[in-house]
Amino acid sequence: MKKKRIYFSWLVLLWGLIFSVLSQPVNAASVDHSLEKVQKRGKLIIGTSPDYPPYEFLVNQNGKEKVVGLDIDISRKIAHDLGVKLEIKKMDFDSILVGIETGKIDMGISALSPTAKRKESVDFSQIYYKSGQYLIINKNDKNIYRDKDSFQGKTLGAQSGSIQSELLKKQMPKSSGRYLTKVSDLILALKSHKVEGVVAESAVAIAYVKNDPSLAYINGNFNLGSDHLGSAIAFAKNSPSLVQAVNKSLTTIKNEHLVSQYLADAGKYMQTTKSNHTMLHYWRYFANGVGYTLLISAVSAVFGIILGLLLAIMRLSRNRIFHDLAVAYIEFVRGSPLMVQVMFVYFGLGMIVNLPALLSGIIAVSLNSAAYVAEIIRGGINSIPQGQTEAARSLGLSERQTLQSVILPQALKNIWPALGNEFISLIKESSIVSIIGVTDLIYQLRTVQAATYKGVAPILVAMVLYFVMTFSLSRILGYFEKRMKHGN
């Protein structure tokens, strides 16, 4: 009864916390140090989602990947004007605004349209490029579709969270929408007729069509509000000094007609990326991805076991505080998705200490795995008969020695298969760190998709690589399992 009441008051407290956070004004006014900060650091950090040619995309130059495109050239010019170096942080499109709000990046430049809704959470520069909204279709359908109104009853695709998704929802009410994170996935959906068209910015549409003869584009004839027209750079709220400095550069760019030059450069890169689209050409990307995936999994497995053991012992201890702490931790971690935890460590903790993406990913995956390992170990310890402990203690072994020499060795044997499963799922689930820009296998798969305009082939390669990793691991674990089965 009493225990229940304690849990209940905890729940009330948590809900209270949630509401107080939600009701807080997001942007507390503060003194503007934005420009000063960049200059002091000597580095302008930008966030971008490089899957959107010609604005930003990845190219493979002598085996090294490089972000290029209109937005990157503009950023380079801005950094040059500010007299600082440029650092590019690759991240998911959905994460860019969060990155700005949490101070991970100074500005977000990713073909962002300055919508009224976005203006609630970030400030924008002046518009640096205007383009229309087009529809990418299969070339064979060119005679069927004229503009947005000819898609009644059909399914169309758009990038989730993008302005195009808004257009699709609001201005094509008779069509249904499918929303994916990556344009490359949308193109794939189009080619496999999962969708009949993809809403995309004109520059993007042209870029894709130029690189794929089976595609075509048409003007959507959307009714575009004034603020819908074009792209701007996003900044943290209340950073007028930086916005002004950037606007100055943008004005120069406009006056000197630099955008068309930048776009031409981007086009050239797209020519080179087109030249070699075999998967073998990108083996370095995949190898790199496998390396990071293994690194994250291995480090997380080690820390997961250490921390999990600690949590299991805490949960089994007679000390109420230790026990409750462990239970709360385990329940909480198991009760929220790994994805949210990864974002929390990177963006949330990132506001206090500046953690690089890779470290954030490893921390989040380790902390997550620890909760699951703790429960496996606890189950293992409980599966050892009480008589074993009594016999050990009657010989004079301390509680610790008993655990170390008698209980854990036996428990390990019992839980080995379950632990093995946990390690294998670690390899698969660590893929979630790609959302904060850790260059693991999934991330590299996205990169190769964007660079090659190929959807399926990179997926296949990644799938096989994941399988090779998990299967090898399960073989290794099986070998040790057999070796532990002595005497039975």
Place this chain on the structure above:
Amino acid sequence: MATNLLEVKHLSQKFGDNLVLSDLNETIQAGEVVVIIGASGGGKSTFLRSLNLLNHPTSGQVLFEGQDLTTLNEKQLDHIRQKIGMVFQSYNVFPHLTVKENLKLAPKKVKKMSDEDADKLADNLLDQVGLADKAQDYPTSLSGGQQQRVAIARALAMQPEVMLFDEPTSALDPEMVGEVLKVMQKLAQEGMTMVVVTHEMTFAQEVAQQVWFMDGGKILEKGTPKQIFQHPQKERTKDFLARVRQSR
């Protein structure tokens, strides 16, 4: 001159409302063999486990060599428990260790004995319990009687002052009871102080100086084996003995 090796004063144990041990006052002298008999649930195991504080009594004192164990902390207790060997009905050998490793674990971990010395000690003890040829085997490949002899040797490896046995032969097939009792008998002859919960009357008659009949958390009757087995005074003792004899 007899010395009190073990002594309990006003020892009581409650589990919830269940009074399992009720104000016990007993002494056991060095070199003595005490056999405890009594019906199931009478508190025999609880009493035995109170003697090495595996079970912390609700109230009262447990004195070992004159020292009250109930006042000691866990670390001090670990030190005392080395000197009080215990053998369980379910053997509780360590299945992940070989027979020899079972014997060597505590001397090495607790007494910090060198591997060499522990090895010699283990060989010696395995010889005594007739299992020298099983040293490298894992316990799961042994019979129940053999496992119980390993458990006895394991307890002896700590060179205890007293040995507690809780129904050491109850889980054994009848043909294996003898080999375990033989080891225990030899131990008694060598002067080991022993407290044995058992219903093996012959063993009690041959080895014990005292037999205690325990019932309802009390020592209802005690005396020499002859007194208890042939001339029991209390009705409950008679009933119990009659039942045990009938079940043969």
